[in-house]
Amino acid sequence: MMKKLYKWDLISYFNQLKWLFVSTLFLSLVSFIAKQFIDDNFIWTFLYQPVYIMSIVGIIALSVYSYFSIFQRYYQTMFKDEAYFTHTLPLSKTRILISKMLSAFTLLIILIMIVGGLLILLEIINIKQFWDLRLIDQNLFNISLFSVLSAILMLFITILVIYAAISFGFSYNKREWLYTFLYFIIYYMVNQFLSLLSMGINLIFNPNLFDSEPDQMFNSLIGIIIVQLIFSIGLGVLNFFISRLLITKKLNLKNG
Secondary structure (H helix, E strand, C coil): CHHHHHHHHHHHHHHHHHHHHHHHHHHHHHHHHHHHCCCCCHHHHHHHHHHHHHHHHHHHHHHHHHHHHHHHHHHHHHCCCCHHHHCCCCCCHHHHHHHHHHHHHHHHHHHHHHHHHHHHHCCCCCHHHHHHHHHHCHHHHHHHHHHHHHHHHHHHHHHHHHHHHHHHHCCCCCCHHHHHHHHHHHHHHHHHHHHHHHHHHHHHHCCCHHHCCHHHHHHHHHHHHHHHHHHHHHHHHHHHHHHHHHHHHCCCCCCC
């Protein structure tokens, strides 16, 4: 049953996003083809610029709307009318939450692959130049790669945080969105405290961090990012358990 719930959510995402994806892919392909013939005919030159701009707008819209749909789906199926079906399934709240998390993560991975491929196709991201950076400055390459991977990981963690925020807000009968916003404020304050703590830990072990040589500074910066990621992953896990507790103990379904 957990697999069916996972599949059901993915099908819903696909039906919701398919036309936006198809149109964005079409515009990106037209832009790519037009650029290949831009020197052969003025018609291609005239066509390229507006289609290229529309492609960028489409990629941004696809990214934002896909990410937003993850939380819309969670809200609709966990607290609104569809929730009456979700919570009558022969599954524990933990399995339901894990299924929601896995389907969201799957959509995010697919989205990253699609958006990354389109940006490479449009030559907004130049993979060759990125890999050439490794030959020019290995330290800069390492920290750039690590920063990109960290940003992607934070997108996954943010899903868990927003799940917890929605679960917290809708555990109340009134002012649900106000309590959801309040949860974000609390999370932000905790995250900022942990960021300062992360910096403090690194300064204890490396008090001359900002006066060190470039090579040592790059290594120290990676250390700071790693410690921050450990704290962030810990918060992500904590938010998962908060969501599970709230939908188990304080589930408050809404009509309409």
